[in-house]
Amino acid sequence: MSTYDLLIVNGTIVTASDVYPADIAIKDGKVVLIGSALDPTLAKEVIDAEGAYVTPGGIDAHVHVDEPLKLLGPVADTMEEATRSAVAGGTTTVITFATQDKSITGPAALSDSVKANVDLYETQKLYCDYALHLILFHIEKPSTQGSRLLDLQLANVYSTYGVSSVKIFMTYPGLQISDYDILTTMQATRKNGFTTMIHAENGDMVKWMIEQLEEQNLTSPYFHGISRPTVVEGEATNRAIVLAKMMDTPILFVHVSSPEAIDTIRSAQTKGLKVFAETCPQYALLSDIETKCHHELEQQNGCSNACSNAKGHEPNVKLNPDEFDDDFIGAKTICSPPIRPDHCRESVWKAMNNGTFTIVGSDHCAYKYYDKTSGKLDAFKGDKNGEFKYIPNGMPGVCTRMPLLFDYGVMQGNLANMMKFVELQCTNPAKVYGLYPKKGSVLPGVSDADLVVWYPSSNEYEKKPKVVTNKLLVHGCDYTPFEGYQIGNWPRFTIVKGKIVYREGELIEENAKGSYVKREKSKLCTPNNEWVTELRPSYQKEANN
Numbered sequence: 001m002s003t004y005d006l007l008i009v010n011g012t013i014v015t016a017s018d019v020y021p022a023d024i025a026i027k028d029g030k031v032v033l034i035g036s037a038l039d040p041t042l043a044k045e046v047i048d049a050e051g052a053y054v055t056p057g058g059i060d061a062h063v064h065v066d067e068p069l070k071l072l073g074p075v076a077d078t079m080e081e082a083t084r085s086a087v088a089g090g091t092t093t094v095i096t097f098a099t100q101d102k103s104i105t106g107p108a109a110l111s112d113s114v115k116a117n118v119d120l121y122e123t124q125k126l127y128c129d130y131a132l133h134l135i136l137f138h139i140e141k142p143s144t145q146g147s148r149l150l151d152l153q154l155a156n157v158y159s160t161y162g163v164s165s166v167k168i169f170m171t172y173p174g175l176q177i178s179d180y181d182i183l184t185t186m187q188a189t190r191k192n193g194f195t196t197m198i199h200a201e202n203g204d205m206v207k208w209m210i211e212q213l214e215e216q217n218l219t220s221p222y223f224h225g226i227s228r229p230t231v232v233e234g235e236a237t238n239r240a241i242v243l244a245k246m247m248d249t250p251i252l253f254v255h256v257s258s259p260e261a262i263d264t265i266r267s268a269q270t271k272g273l274k275v276f277a278e279t280c281p282q283y284a285l286l287s288d289i290e291t292k293c294h295h296e297l298e299q300q301n302g303c304s305n306a307c308s309n310a311k312g313h314e315p316n317v318k319l320n321p322d323e324f325d326d327d328f329i330g331a332k333t334i335c336s337p338p339i340r341p342d343h344c345r346e347s348v349w350k351a352m353n354n355g356t357f358t359i360v361g362s363d364h365c366a367y368k369y370y371d372k373t374s375g376k377l378d379a380f381k382g383d384k385n386g387e388f389k390y391i392p393n394g395m396p397g398v399c400t401r402m403p404l405l406f407d408y409g410v411m412q413g414n415l416a417n418m419m420k421f422v423e424l425q426c427t428n429p430a431k432v433y434g435l436y437p438k439k440g441s442v443l444p445g446v447s448d449a450d451l452v453v454w455y456p457s458s459n460e461y462e463k464k465p466k467v468v469t470n471k472l473l474v475h476g477c478d479y480t481p482f483e484g485y486q487i488g489n490w491p492r493f494t495i496v497k498g499k500i501v502y503r504e505g506e507l508i509e510e511n512a513k514g515s516y517v518k519r520e521k522s523k524l525c526t527p528n529n530e531w532v533t534e535l536r537p538s539y540q541k542e543a544n545n
Ligand SMILES: NC(=O)NCCC(=O)O
Pocket: 064, 072, 199, 255, 334, 335, 336, 337, 363, 365, 393, 394, 395
């Protein structure tokens, strides 16, 4: 019998704090030993990682997949497809969303909403592990009663399913909650040690802007961004911080995109407030030129063959020649917050390096482009008349998150170093969301053997991809906004719980044994213990005297 199931030799291990040459021994799904010159004859299988980095598997903490309650619309990916795409890009754990089911009430309401997801995903083949956040958009009872019930519901969903985070929305009709309900939510999340994730955009400002634009017939994809200017994100970010300050509760802003929001978050952090933030590769890499090019040319040329005539515009979405007369192509990059003007990208990279951003997630929310019933292009037809407000918000990204940050971040000098790369995409997501040290690190005897062996830097490897193509991503979507992007490195082997699931471009189907992971409470997002209501008894004492 072999001492080890798998041995990775001659590689350079990267963690959030170290880069060093060492071998890794794996047994029963765990990292069991790190050492030098480990004996290859003791292992069933050996990977020679000479000249290559070995990192923890990525944790993508922001992934939307098909779910029983389709509040965000019917997305392109099942959990099977999303996890398949994840491992092809070096991600070994995804955290997806269970949406609260309003029709279920009482203390077990949220657990039942989560159960529906877990039951569904149990029927699917999963290429990597997954955990769940909860989307909360409805407070069942008014006032303090609502908070007490939510308190019980959160305690229940944590003890049953290990869910320890909720996402709330300050925008989107049907999902947006009031400041009052945000406070109620924060009171209960604080009490339960949950992380409150916030989509910060002022929904009323957006609604008002859309109406103004509609009146002027300005409804093509370009105007999606115009309807959600950076101040919309800045205002909501500031307001959420104020609410969290009053409640003394940690918060985490998801998919932060703008200099206004970044500055507001940084200033709160420097005051000692527990404010965390996530950004996504699309905000560092794409710019609104994707849609602007079309809009401007639409104005000039009535848009026929618009992009083939484009002078001085180099859109990042590489157009298929057959699509040159598709003046709707900008819909591919519609998401919220929107892709910003080019000058905003610099502040996103800066905030990744200076610690303002705690994590990088993908916000993978893939909608097909050509799908007849629910695709983005469909909004161009019929009575929807191509109005941007009907275009589903979101884009694919679970596969490209790690490789894009490797090339455009580390290799091109936009990210400080490989340790920062691991911190933002592997270790901090595990710490923030209660998965550390089981996930997000390489600790012998402790960490799951979720690892990525990257290609050596030389380009002599035939199977090392050079550019992003949709086919490479093996997801359920029919496009990627990063088509044609150069790729300086790519996962050569992706290992989940000690088994190779992706080897030099091939998926190893029989090793696709991902499962649900219960989480602990956050190691980072904890209150400062200055809660106003805890001071209340002393106020009463004063009043009584
Ligand atoms: N971001 C986006 O446009 N779609 C996904 C849903 C969300 O996270 O807001």
